[in-house]
Amino acid sequence: MMQPKIISRETIKPSSPTPPHLRTHSLSFFDQFSSRNYVPLVYLYPKCGSDKSGQLKNSLSKTLSRYYPFSGRNRDRAFVDSNDEGVVFLEARVKCMLSEILENPSAETLNLLLPDDFLRKDSNSSSIVAIQISYFDCGDGELSPEFNLASMFPRGDLTIMPEVAPKVGNSFAKRFVFDASKTAALKAIVGDKVKNPTLVEVVTALIYKCAISASRSTSGSAKPTLLLLPVNMRKRTEPPLPENTMGNAASLFAVSTMEGESDIELHGLVGQMKESMARFCNSYVRKFRGEEWFLTIKEFWKELSKLFIGGNQVVYISSSWCRFPFYEADFGWGKPIWVTTASHVQKGVIFMMHTRNGDGIEVFVNLEDEDMAVFERDAELLGYASFNPCALALI
DSSP states (O other): OOOOEEEEEEEEOOSSOOOGGGSEEEOOHHHHHSOOOOOOOOOOOOOOSSOHHHHHHHHHHHHHHHSGGGGSEEETTTEEEOOOOOEEEEEEEESSOHHHHHHSOOHHHHHTTSOTTSSOTTOOOOBSOEEEEEEEHHHHTSOOOBOOHHHHSOOTTOOOOOOOOOOOSSEEEEEEEEOHHHHHHHHHHHHTTSSSOOHHHHHHHHHHHHHHHHHHHHHSSOOOEEEEEEEEOTTTSSSOOOTTBOSOOEEEEEEEEOTTOOOOOHHHHHHHHHHHHHHHHHHTGGGTTSTTHHHHHHHHHHHHHHTTTTSOOEEEEEEEOTTSOGGGOOSSSOSOSOOOOOOOOSTTEEEEEEOTTSSSEEEEEEEEHHHHHHHTTOHHHHTTOEESOOGGGGO
16 A cells, blocks of 8 residues: 555634634643543445535534634643644545555554644654545545446447337326235245246236236237336346446347237246246346347347337336436435336336335336226235325325
């Protein structure tokens, strides 16, 4: 570890002056008996936002107004002259990763993170308190975002896909909540015939099955259907993408039903999801970072386009946000009571995310109004999900 480089040095004073009658702070016997000795404390934080230095200076200044002796100076070891001279505030750059400190937390290394001369025996500093902020490489221990997907997945001579406007129609979204006991029961039913079904898979399958039933009920026909499922490719490519890669590193795989198909079972849909996902990853995703990128992506789009031949399918898109740490977002006033999504206008769209306690799933389904009128009364659906329950019950 290299010696930290001091990049700024200043004195922070109280935000308001100490009143005259508090200027002299007498020290007790115990204070006078104690020799001057700085007690070093080192707090290590991941990067958690910009201008933390400014926030800390402002907070420190306000704090010193209430803890006024700390901004003063010792006089003859008998009293503190609360003269608002302030405290030393240093900022330093450290040419190493925070992870290196955590992996080898030696005393010699940690001492380098303290204000530069306060541990020296011959130090004549008179400041009662000193603070140093040390900035580590690579985002103070966090990974800095990398916007480099274009270099990993160049477009080359591939034609830009035309932008497709969402089909709005007379549709609206409604919210359904699956608690832990109901999802466990659903998994148990599917698990008898499909190995290791996930919560997202079984809930998605039930929503898809009930949506198909509602569409058939209102249209009077059994049209083919297509369920498109986004997949995060970051950990599935070979090699995996770095964690700090920014951008839409996602693609699609599909589950479908044929026209006139009548025997639609939950376990069958879940089985299709698993098979389609595995086929997609093995055939394409793992090859996306290889030398044959252009051939692989062209082959993928060719296969995907075959699913839309005929153009008479009822199309649904289901996206899971269940692993997103929404409830870890703390902007300084605690974690959120509830996180939800606004109503989406595009019909056939399904969003799902974990409840606040993490063991249930909230689902937002957007269907044509006629289909929704049937869907929200589906007995099988309501056997596992509650329609728009009070959010307070989930806290």
